[in-house]
Structures are given as structure tokens and as C-alpha cells.
Amino acid sequence: MLSDNVREVEDRILKACERAGRKREDVTLIAVSKTKPVSDIEEVMQAGIMEFGENKVQELKEKYEILPKNLRWHMIGHLQRNKVKYLPGRTVLIHSVDSVRLAEEIDHEFGRHGLTADILLEVNVAGELSKFGVSPEDAPALAESISTLEHVRIKGLMTIAPFTDDPESNRVYFRKLKQLSVDIAAKNIDNVSMSDLSMGMTGDYEVAIEEGATYVRVGTGIFGERDYQI
Numbered sequence: 328m329l330s331d332n333v334r335e336v337e338d339r340i341l342k343a344c345e346r347a348g349r350k351r352e353d354v355t356l357i358a359v360s361k362t363k364p365v366s367d368i369e370e371v372m373q374a375g376i377m378e379f380g381e382n383k384v385q386e387l388k389e390k391y392e393i394l395p396k397n398l399r400w401h402m403i404g405h406l407q408r409n410k411v412k413y414l415p416g417r418t419v420l421i422h423s424v425d426s427v428r429l430a431e432e433i434d435h436e437f438g439r440h441g442l443t444a445d446i447l448l449e450v451n452v453a454g455e456l457s458k459f460g461v462s463p464e465d466a467p468a469l470a471e472s473i474s475t476l477e478h479v480r481i482k483g484l485m486t487i488a489p490f491t492d493d494p495e496s497n498r499v500y501f502r503k504l505k506q507l508s509v510d511i512a513a514k515n516i517d518n519v520s521m522s523d524l525s526m527g528m529t530g531d532y533e534v535a536i537e538e539g540a541t542y543v544r545v546g547t548g549i550f551g552e553r554d555y556q557i
């Protein structure tokens with residue numbers, strides 16, 4: 328039962344918050360529903376989850392149309408500029424902005440709808456060649472450039488840590504992202520907030536919470552393994 332998975336994840340989040348001396352309400356659980364059917368999402372909704380994450384615009388759009396409008400959709404995947412036009416009104420937070428050009432497109436499309444997009448800057452803290460994201464060194468300058476856009480509001484940083492069997496080995500990257508957010512916040516850039524940190528997935532979300540995550544993105548731990556054949 329997916330509701331049992333939700334309960335277990337909730338329990339672990341609560342314990343991680345307690346270990347870290349943090350309040351449970353300061354961490355938002357995003358159920359990552361990519362590749363999963365609407366019926367699974369409905370089951371997870373029944374267990375009390377309202378925040379869902381998708382990594383493809385088309386899939387987010389389709390699920391948004393079908394499911395209740397009070398759900399909160401997070402765009403967590405690499406974003407192509409020609410897909411941005413489908414996002415205004417459908418997503419509460421774009422986690423994966425790593426270039427000025429992409430931010431400009433978001434500014435343009437949300438502006439056309441009289442909206443402002445909340446975004447996170449995706450940072451490749453581990454320097455993995457296979458990953459998207461700005462380097463930690465370039466992140467402050469990227470924040471400054473994007474801060475001038477009228478219809479985009481930077482709320483913090485996001486990272487995808489390396490895939491590993493040992494969650495402890497990712498602690499260093501979560502710490503690095505937290506420190507980077509403190510460094511950028513100290514620059515007091517107009518229109519830039521560093522209040523949010525999106526980090527931690529099924530394998531390592533408890534460590535991420537201990538290191539300051541405000542959003543954890545949990546897919547497999549809630550929905551089970553994904554089947555990419557279908």
C-alpha cells in the first residue's frame with residue numbers, strides 16, 4: 328500500500344527533524360510521481376500528500392489537467408526553453424534553473440500571464456559531468472544576473488547528489504549547498520532569497536534534512552521502483 332510508504336517516509340522525516348533540532352513544518356515532502364499513473368497519485372493524495380514533483384513538462388501538464396487543482400506541482404527536471412510556456416499557472420516552484428537564458432524565457436512566459444515564477448538555482452555541487460546545474464563557483468554571478476528579471480523570484484538552491492548506496496557519503500555535498508546558500512544570502516542581492524534548499528532523494532533525504540533541506544524529493548520511497556519500459 329502506498330499509504331504505508333507515505334507513513335514510513337513521514338516517520339523518518341520526523342525523526343530526522345528531531346535529530347537536527349528542526350521543526351517538522353520547515354521541511355516539505357515532495358512526492359516525485361514521474362512515470363507513475365494518476366491512480367497512484369490519487370492513492371498518495373489520500374494519505375495526505377499535496378505536493379508532487381515531475382521532471383517532464385508534458386507529464387506535469389497532463390497530470391495537472393486531470394487531478395484536483397489544489398495539488399501543488401514542482402518542476403524538478405531539466406527544462407528546455409521551448410517547454411517553459413506550459414508552466415505558468417501549473418507549477419508552484421521550478422527547481423532546475425541553471426542558466427540566464429532559461430530564466431529569461433521563464434520571465435517572458437510568466438510575465439505574459441501577469442505571473443511571477445518562484446525558482447531555485449540548480450547547482451552541480453559534486454561536479455559530476457553527467458549532471459545539469461551551475462557550478463558552485465558560478466552560482467553567485469548567476470543569482471545576480473537573474474535577480475534583475477521582473478517576473479522571476481529566486482527562492483534558494485537545489486542539487487541532485489550522486490547516486491550512492493551510502494547516504495553519509497552525500498553529507499558533504501548537502502553541507503556545501505547549505506554553505507553556498509549562506510554565502511549568496513550574505514551578498515544581499517535585491518529580489519534574491521536563500522530561504523529554500525531542495526536536496527535529498529529516497530536514498531539520502533534524512534541526511535539532507537540534517538544538513539538543512541527545506542524540500543526533499545522522494546520518488547521510489549513512496550511510489551516504488553519506476554519502470555521506464557512503459
Ligand SMILES: *Cc1c(COP(=O)(O)O)cnc(C)c1O
Pocket residue numbers: 359361382403404487528529530544545546547548
Ligand atoms: C526522480 C527524481 C527524484 C526522486 O528520486 P528517488 O530516488 O526515486 O527518490 C528526485 N529529484 C529529481 C530531480 C528526480 O529527477
